[in-house]
């Protein structure tokens with residue numbers, strides 16, 4: 001059994017993928033975990049679109065100027081949507097779900113990368129959210145937080161080195177005063 005610490009250490013953003021497809025069973029297994037993500041007041045304000053259509057993935061790769069190009073080589077992606085009228089903390093709920101997806105992908109031996117959509121723009125200044133909304137037919141009442149690129153890993157990534165963790169970001173009891181920093 002993998003310990004969570006090892007899973008977290010191994011999970012790194014994957015932006016290169018092999019040609020091998022993801023089966024419907026593999027995709028369903030990923031989503032089965034995502035649907036267990038905690039959400040504020042248990043409202044489950046999220047919805048997901050699983051994309052395995054190559055033409056759609058190629059269009060999505062151009063939804064913003066930087067940081068989405070790997071979607072063109074991904075074998076699948078998941079759009080993480082949420083309904084702000086159901087939860088005022090939809091960003092948090094959708095972020096937790098996105099994180100569950102990244103970690104389950106790693107646990108399944110797959111590569112994944114978070115592609116931020118909310119608050120990002122396409123090269124012509126259009127909101128990336130509107131571009132994704134049009135490509136995937138997302139209704140107006142839903143927001144698009146992220147896309148997660150998925151596939152079999154196409155490169156090696158080193159796991160986190162425990163000796164290089166940023167322990168200076170962790171404080172005990174109260175935030176240190178300026179003189180202690």
Ligand SMILES: Cc1cc2nc3c(=O)[nH]c(=O)nc-3n(C[C@H](O)[C@H](O)[C@H](O)COP(=O)(O)O)c2cc1C
Nearest residue numbers: 011012013014015066067068113114115116117157
């Ligand atoms: C909120 C958030 C947004 C991100 N957006 C993007 C993105 O749009 N494109 C991308 O290639 N990576 C994106 N990433 C991945 C980060 O760049 C990556 O997690 C960070 O550089 C640390 O690298 P690692 O994931 O390999 O440990 C995002 C990560 C988070 C948490």
